[in-house]
Amino acid sequence: KQEVTQIPAALSVPEGENLVLNCSFTDSAIYNLQWFRQDPGKGLTSLLLIQSSQREQTSGRLNASLDKSSGRSTLYIAASQPGDSATYLCAPNTGFQKLVFGTGTRLLVSP
Amino acid sequence: DGGITQSPKYLFRKEGQNVTLSCEQNLNHDAMYWYRQDPGQGLRLIYYSQIVNDFQKGDIAEGYSVSREKKESFPLTVTSAQKNPTAFYLCASSIAARPLIYEQYFGPGTRLTVT
Numbered sequence: 001k002q003e004v005t006q007i008p009a010a011l012s013v014p015e016g017e018n019l020v021l022n023c024s025f026t027d028s029a030i031y032n033l034q035w036f037r038q039d040p041g042k043g044l045t046s047l048l049l050i051q052s053s054q055r056e057q058t059s060g061r062l063n064a065s066l067d068k069s070s071g072r073s074t075l076y077i078a079a080s081q082p083g084d085s086a087t088y089l090c091a092p093n094t095g096f097q098k099l100v101f102g103t104g105t106r107l108l109v110s111p
Numbered sequence: 112d113g114g115i116t117q118s119p120k121y122l123f124r125k126e127g128q129n130v131t132l133s134c135e136q137n138l139n140h141d142a143m144y145w146y147r148q149d150p151g152q153g154l155r156l157i158y159y160s161q162i163v164n165d166f167q168k169g170d171i172a173e174g175y176s177v178s179r180e181k182k183e184s185f186p187l188t189v190t191s192a193q194k195n196p197t198a199f200y201l202c203a204s205s206i207a208a209r210p211l212i213y214e215q216y217f218g219p220g221t222r223l224t225v226t
Contacts, residue, residue: 004153034214034215036217041220041222042219042220043115043117043201043217043218043219043220044154044201044203044217045217046214046215046216046217049214089153089154091154098156098159098169099154099156099215100153101146101153101154101155102153103151103152103153104153
């Protein structure tokens with residue numbers, strides 16, 4: 001059974017810092033992995049989808065990497081802004097679009 | 112605008128009553144999903160549907176039922192058999208569920224409170 005761990009559970013940084021969010025998963029037989037953002041009381045917004053054959057995927061200030069064999073993915077946020085404050089969730093796809101979610105990293109970026 | 116709508120945003124029910132949550136998408140996606148989110152836990156899959164008139168149980172289907180009579184609609188009924196129905200419910204869709212590679216998009220969610 002796939003289990004997903006996200007570290008740290010919470011992170012507080014001043015504006016402008018570069019930061020790394022970590023995601024680890026126990027079953028490396030994944031097809032892809034999605035990173036999402038969730039604002040309080042809202043639905044999930046897809047940030048990046050990285051295929052199992054890829055090592056990196058970039059969108060603006062966001063960069064996701066995937067090391068499938070070691071069961072790890074990282075989300076790098078460059079030059080963080082207060083608007084980046086949210087909970088970030090990773091979800092590997094182990095088949096038939098069944099995503100397994102971690103509990104997320106709650107990020108607070110202070111002005 | 113294309114997207115996924117869920118209604119209502121907040122729902123209150125008395126214990127013992129069935130309640131139906133609405134999910135509609137105009138993205139022309141074949142696959143639709145229902146998740147439940149509880150504080151301190153990751154999202155958990157309740158049901159998913161790969162195509163009209165077909166659906167499969169997820170990890171926590173007990174006490175829930177769904178239908179998929181139209182491509183754009185995937186309503187979820189929370190029955191009185193669900194022991195802890197108070198939660199945040201999220202609907203999602205993807206272009207397809209085969210051959211596995213497609214991105215999921217989520218609706219804004221419905222917060223259900225049962226007292």
